[in-house]
Amino acid sequence: MERYHPSEVYELFVRHMNTPRVVVDNGVCATATLVQVHSARKHGVLLEAVAALSDHGVCVRKGYISSDDGRWFMDVFHVTDAAGRKVADADALLARLESSLSADALPPRTPPSATVGAGMPTLLELVGADRPGLLSEVFAVLHDLRCGIADARAWTHGGRVAALVFVRDEETGAPIDDAARVRRVESRLRHVLRGGALGARMVRADAAAVNMDRRLHQLLNEDGEAESRADQAEATAVAVQDWGERGYSVVTVSCRDRPKLLFDVVCTLTDLDYVVYHGTFDTDGDHAQQEFYIRRLDGQPISSAAERRRVIQCLQAAIERRASEGVRLELRIADRRGLLAYVTRVFRENSLSVTHAEITTRGDMAMNVFHVTDVAGRPADPKTIDEVIQRIGTESLRVDEERWPRLCSTEGDAGRGGGAGIFSLGSLVKKNLASLGLIRSCS
Numbered sequence: 001m002e003r004y005h006p007s008e009v010y011e012l013f014v015r016h017m018n019t020p021r022v023v024v025d026n027g028v029c030a031t032a033t034l035v036q037v038h039s040a041r042k043h044g045v046l047l048e049a050v051a052a053l054s055d056h057g058v059c060v061r062k063g064y065i066s067s068d069d070g071r072w073f074m075d076v077f078h079v080t081d082a083a084g085r086k087v088a089d090a091d092a093l094l095a096r097l098e099s100s101l102s103a104d105a106l107p108p109r110t111p112p113s114a115t116v117g118a119g120m121p122t123l124l125e126l127v128g129a130d131r132p133g134l135l136s137e138v139f140a141v142l143h144d145l146r147c148g149i150a151d152a153r154a155w156t157h158g159g160r161v162a163a164l165v166f167v168r169d170e171e172t173g174a175p176i177d178d179a180a181r182v183r184r185v186e187s188r189l190r191h192v193l194r195g196g197a198l199g200a201r202m203v204r205a206d207a208a209a210v211n212m213d214r215r216l217h218q219l220l221n222e223d224g225e226a227e228s229r230a231d232q233a234e235a236t237a238v239a240v241q242d243w244g245e246r247g248y249s250v251v252t253v254s255c256r257d258r259p260k261l262l263f264d265v266v267c268t269l270t271d272l273d274y275v276v277y278h279g280t281f282d283t284d285g286d287h288a289q290q291e292f293y294i295r296r297l298d299g300q301p302i303s304s305a306a307e308r309r310r311v312i313q314c315l316q317a318a319i320e321r322r323a324s325e326g327v328r329l330e331l332r333i334a335d336r337r338g339l340l341a342y343v344t345r346v347f348r349e350n351s352l353s354v355t356h357a358e359i360t361t362r363g364d365m366a367m368n369v370f371h372v373t374d375v376a377g378r379p380a381d382p383k384t385i386d387e388v389i390q391r392i393g394t395e396s397l398r399v400d401e402e403r404w405p406r407l408c409s410t411e412g413d414a415g416r417g418g419g420a421g422i423f424s425l426g427s428l429v430k431k432n433l434a435s436l437g438l439i440r441s442c443s
Helices: 006-017 045-055 090-101 134-144 179-193 212-222 261-271 305-321 339-349 382-392 425-431 436-440
Strands: 021-025 033-040 059-067 072-080 122-129 147-157 160-169 199-204 237-243 248-256 274-284 287-296 327-334 352-362 365-374 397-399
Touching: 021 090, 033 045, 033 090, 045 059, 045 072, 045 090, 045 212, 045 261, 122 134, 122 179, 122 212, 134 147, 134 160, 134 179, 134 339, 134 352, 147 212, 147 305, 160 212, 179 199, 212 261, 212 305, 237 305, 248 261, 248 274, 248 305, 261 274, 261 287, 261 305, 327 382, 339 352, 339 365, 339 382, 382 397
Parallel strands: none
Antiparallel strands: 021 033, 033 072, 059 072, 059 274, 122 160, 122 199, 147 160, 147 352, 237 248, 248 287, 274 287, 327 365, 327 397, 352 365
16 A cells, blocks of 8 residues: 655645535526536636536636635636537536546656556647648658557647647557657658747657647747737737736737637636636627736736737737638548548648648547638638549538537527627626625526
């Protein structure tokens, strides 16, 4: 039986005492499921809660975050499924949230390298200048180097591309950990990417422990993509103001609603080392309005014009990165060696450019999603799409143009102006959340 040092036992006790309390209630609101999280303050715990909601595939319609500016805070979310209905599997959602937010158990007393499971794939991180056919070249190189692809995700934005690819040996399924082979893969891919601040690098990582969306945001921010872009589109309005009386910086976001919008905003603020003390978020049809009262980790508000500009740029970039462009193509097919190299080559040969890609392998099946445009970034010709489908297989590849843009829009609400019914955070703060009736408000 393993024995732990008293300090480790005390740490586990403290974590257990501060375990967040989660409530998932389908009876309070007629149109949405209410999720309430009450927790000790810890940097990143809000992001963990929002990530768990996003991973469960629910849409956050409205909610608020409140804190006593001390050790405790409360998050309240009104969520629905993709079709705008209450969440049917409330118990499963509760279990996911409790698992994501639970206090961590003490780690096993074994060296870190020994905790890596056999057969764990190797994570390949890629960042570089985007161009038509780039992903096709990347997958072709990996196939040539006998690297099988288990899962992958790629985003393009602002002339840059970031990708995460979990690879393993194509023959044996073993992780790629031979130093000479790793250098060879990285070198070939850096040549394909033609330079860049980060290029290509391989690391050992547990696929289940990597939040791929968060890591893609981090890679593009590290690459300087947000600061290097031209003026943002008017559709994404982000402002940062001061509330000197209370020592907060106030961040407001107004844009078109879409899946994982709240995650992208909270993720960006967290990775920029800001703490959200209070916040409100609401949707009206296809419009979203969010407001957050933040401070830096040192407890101070934003203090300079340059810092304010960076926050605005990073938030605008994070919001727009996931705004998928082009036709959504869904591929479901028996997995085989070289599949992605073949499919993306067909796209390239038909002058289609991949703007987003989500690659998933489950058992013997490949379940992939691609967003494609023409090489100039314009909508793809329907005839070209038909030809690609015929070539890859009508039973395997299909178009789903409507699902993504409407995923988080309630039927009949599209086109209505945003802003109606938005919570007033100033009144929440001044009243110090004296009225707990807000928790059960569904209007």
